[in-house]
Amino acid sequence: MKSIVGFIVCILLFVNMGFSQSLTIPLWEKEVPNSKKSIEKEKHEVSEILRISKVQVPSMEVFLPAKRSANGKAVIICPGGGYGMLAYDWEGTDVAKWFNSQGIAAFVLKYRLPQSKSIIxxxxxxxxxxxRAIRQVRYNAEKWNIDKNKIGVIGFxxxxxxxxxxxxxxxxxTLNAKDDIDKLSARPDxxxxxxPVITMHLLHTHKGSRNNLLGKTPSDELVNFYSNELHINNNTPPTFIVHSTDDKVVPVENSLRFFECLKQSNVFSELHVYPYGGHGFGLAIGRDYLQSWTQRLADWLLYLDKI
Structure with a gap:
């Protein structure tokens, strides 16, 4: 009996290893820049979703589609959480699996959160x-079966x-090129x-994100620097945006203003505003036609190859 159980366990381990779809790699091979020693520990909390806070070792989890379905595109995924935590599976790994279903390589970014005591x-x-994440993907593009000119970013x-x-x-x-990876372009395609949170100006910003990123009394210079609607030009990457009108956390004006500035700079862009959905709906599975936003995105990604 014991030999049969042992055989079954070995088979299960083999199957699990054979079908593993992801691996996690650190962003920085040696010292993490802009960091200092502290006693702070990374925190993982699981309720309905996995929440990660106090990130100490920034990394990305790699999800690659089968080579037969891969189309050469890749995305860096930035989960949300108000710059205080990361909704890591809800707006990260679940999204990566959807991208894999579209033949797209996906990289879930576990980025440092600005209130960490380990940051300078x-x-x-x-x-x-x-x-660093997009440069690392670009550096390893051939190994991961990716076109280095088709690497995008998505954020919630x-x-x-x-x-x-x-x-x-x-x-x-801010890095002064530590290695060959840092010398590559960080521009998303x-x-x-x-x-999205877009602006840091008080009228329409998300105050929690602003306070966590900039502090409670930031300078006007810092507020303007991180109000991204002010920095669009004709080199800004093509952009796809989704928001809901009834978002009480991050006002829809963030997306409306960003889209307007994209249009003024003749950046290829697309905006979908749904009448309902609130905030933080993720893939919106089971949320009536709100869940169609991923199909709109799939269509847009296909059209990108034509522009």
């Missing part, structure tokens, strides 16, 4: 991690702010912003 310059750490809520910061501040340099 708090507002710069998330952008540093996002820049505060993760949408980070994604749009990457898309508008990809040339902002396309952006997808889902109920």
């Amino acid at each position: 310059v708090q507002n710069e750490a998330p952008l540093q991690d996002a820049q 809520s505060a993760g949408g702010h980070l994604a749009s910061t990457l898309g508008t501040h990809y040339n902002y340099d 396309f952006m997808m912003l889902i109920y």
